[in-house]
Amino acid sequence: MKKKWCDYLWIGELLYWVLGLCNILFAWLGMLFFTIPLLVALIGGNKAYCSRYCGRGQLLGLLGKRLSRNAPPPRFLRSRWFRYGFLAFFMIMFGLMLRGTYMVFTGAPLRQTVTLLWVFKLPWQWARVDMVAPWIAQFAFGFYGVMMTSTVLGLVTMALFRPRSWCVYCPMGTMTQGICMLKQKKEDGGCGGEGQENCGAVENSRQ
Numbered sequence: 001m002k003k004k005w006c007d008y009l010w011i012g013e014l015l016y017w018v019l020g021l022c023n024i025l026f027a028w029l030g031m032l033f034f035t036i037p038l039l040v041a042l043i044g045g046n047k048a049y050c051s052r053y054c055g056r057g058q059l060l061g062l063l064g065k066r067l068s069r070n071a072p073p074p075r076f077l078r079s080r081w082f083r084y085g086f087l088a089f090f091m092i093m094f095g096l097m098l099r100g101t102y103m104v105f106t107g108a109p110l111r112q113t114v115t116l117l118w119v120f121k122l123p124w125q126w127a128r129v130d131m132v133a134p135w136i137a138q139f140a141f142g143f144y145g146v147m148m149t150s151t152v153l154g155l156v157t158m159a160l161f162r163p164r165s166w167c168v169y170c171p172m173g174t175m176t177q178g179i180c181m182l183k184q185k186k187e188d189g190g191c192g193g194e195g196q197e198n199c200g201a202v203e204n205s206r207q
């Protein structure tokens, strides 16, 4: 089958990591990966972003061809309580990161570290950030940590289970799925027909 431009968006994901390593301020570009899926779900009422345009999902699918055990993800990973619980946890940690940014905005010293898996502080002293206000740099350090944490979790679940098992509990997937289900409920009193296909982050995990 002939490839389309959107089949190459995994390159954008790789580019994001390379640019961030060159200069941490490029971490701000990750906001696109946050806002675009939400806008697609809010405006289109579907998960077109997940099924066609997510570079991370594509990258996990490609790497998983060689590196995944291809085992079905455990049932708890698919459960509602785990997906929504993980989303809540992720949002709390995101909120703490924003709080750290605000503290730097109000005069606290800049911390040049990237936090991996919410615990490990990776020193990032070599980054040149003196051209921007300290809070802008602090957000970049924090956000790069958020992106790195979710990528590491995605890679681990890719290796242990199916290539796109991360999609089962990805916070963005859970949020967009919730939005599209709410929108469809409003329109036809349920999540059926085309919506069933569009709503399912779970479909991605089968790849």
Ligand code: SF4
Pocket: 037, 049, 050, 051, 054, 055, 056, 057, 166, 167, 168, 170, 171, 172, 173, 174, 201, 204
């Ligand atoms: S569930 Fe997350 S990682 Fe998977 S395709 Fe959607 S946004 Fe991308």
